[in-house]
Amino acid sequence: MLQAIETTGQLAASSGATPIRIRNLTLSFGTTKVLKGIDLDIGAGEFFAFLGPSGSGKSTLLRAIAGFGPRPSGEILLGERNVIGLQPWKRDVGMVFQSYALWPHMTVRQNVAYGLEERRRPAEEIRRRVREALELVGLDAYADRYPSQLSGGQQQRVALARTVVIEPKVLLLDEPLSNLDANLRVQMRQDLLALQRRLGITTIFVTHDQEEANTICDRIAVLSDGVVQQVGEPDHVYDQPANSFVARFLGTANILDGRVIARDGACRFVLDERSSIPLQGSHGEGEASFVLRPRGLEFADDGAGEIAGTISGSEFLGDTIRYFVEIGDRSVLVDEVHRRGGDRRSAGTNVMLRVVPGQGVVLAR
Numbered sequence: 001m002l003q004a005i006e007t008t009g010q011l012a013a014s015s016g017a018t019p020i021r022i023r024n025l026t027l028s029f030g031t032t033k034v035l036k037g038i039d040l041d042i043g044a045g046e047f048f049a050f051l052g053p054s055g056s057g058k059s060t061l062l063r064a065i066a067g068f069g070p071r072p073s074g075e076i077l078l079g080e081r082n083v084i085g086l087q088p089w090k091r092d093v094g095m096v097f098q099s100y101a102l103w104p105h106m107t108v109r110q111n112v113a114y115g116l117e118e119r120r121r122p123a124e125e126i127r128r129r130v131r132e133a134l135e136l137v138g139l140d141a142y143a144d145r146y147p148s149q150l151s152g153g154q155q156q157r158v159a160l161a162r163t164v165v166i167e168p169k170v171l172l173l174d175e176p177l178s179n180l181d182a183n184l185r186v187q188m189r190q191d192l193l194a195l196q197r198r199l200g201i202t203t204i205f206v207t208h209d210q211e212e213a214n215t216i217c218d219r220i221a222v223l224s225d226g227v228v229q230q231v232g233e234p235d236h237v238y239d240q241p242a243n244s245f246v247a248r249f250l251g252t253a254n255i256l257d258g259r260v261i262a263r264d265g266a267c268r269f270v271l272d273e274r275s276s277i278p279l280q281g282s283h284g285e286g287e288a289s290f291v292l293r294p295r296g297l298e299f300a301d302d303g304a305g306e307i308a309g310t311i312s313g314s315e316f317l318g319d320t321i322r323y324f325v326e327i328g329d330r331s332v333l334v335d336e337v338h339r340r341g342g343d344r345r346s347a348g349t350n351v352m353l354r355v356v357p358g359q360g361v362v363l364a365r
Contacts, residue, residue, distance in 0.1 A: 025038040045201070152184065173204065
């Protein structure tokens with residue numbers, strides 16, 4: 001576990017955290033445009049995530065902020081300073097790489113001291129700040145070990161200590177948990193959050209794992225094909241996806257195509273001649289998609305449902321049973337709470353489904 005630092009003079013929380021503003025950022029590798037007019041505002045002291053699949057541009061965007069790779073066009077403002085064109089070591093940012101990039105021939109202490117030595121800091125200051133950084137990540141007892149003598153989680157903490165010891169204005173994390181096993185990732189993401197909150201440093205976390213981003217970040221930016229698809233707090237983006245890509249990427253989603261019709265002051269989403277769904281609020285008529293999470297549907301055993309279908313199969317997921325229900329030529333997923341001793345619904349059973357009020361999102365097509 002990361003340890004609290006209370007001793008006077010030790011690494012302190014930032015009193016002037018740095019906001020980041022990105023304006024019309026475009027970057028290409030040769031003739032391939034990888035970032036396409038990115039605009040983002042990241043608040044001072046915010047824990048922010050770039051989230052997206054492989055090839056979405058999230059790591060390229062992070063590296064552009066750090067100063068690695070081809071020079072982009074546009075602006076990257078750290079505070080009031082546009083850092084495009086500045087060398088990485090002149091930007092006051094610290095980056096933790098996916099591979100950790102520790103020197104294998106150096107001890108933990110030497111690895112952490114390296115950045116300060118390159119900056120020609122006085123020897124006594126280096127000793128003090130290295131000791132404080134190792135205490136911060138709970139590795140002061142491992143100072144004389146080599147990276148090969150550490151676990152994956154310990155190596156990750158060394159990489160963190162080496163980065164925070166230079167007291168950067170911005171901390172950049174490029175999928176730092178991807179090399180850890182599942183249980184250790186859960187612990188380490190909470191340790192990362194505790195460290196970030198203690199230091200008060202503006203932090204950007206790159207990941208393709210939505211659970212990681214959702215559990216520790218204040219806000220997320222979902223990227224696809226070099227474009228920001230949506231920005232917001234994790235629960236808002238999950239509940240109110242801006243488009244079908246975001247809906248599918250942030251968890252499992254049923255996306256039903258149909259039409260919105262308005263009659264007598266009320267709107268309905270029509271799937272086919274047998275199935276239509278009442279909508280809350282007003283919506284423009286025309287072709288649309290209706291997004292529902294598997295728990296946004298429930299079985300209407302009283303027959304008072306809106307969607308007719310047939311169960312084609314099921315999966316036992318522990319706390320829930322996931323049913324596959326055929327609706328004409330399409331299939332939807334329905335999650336039902338599993339209770340000990342309960343009977344599973346059989347394949348081939350005709351059912352009626354009810355939309356849980358307020359759980360669907362209409363997207364224009």
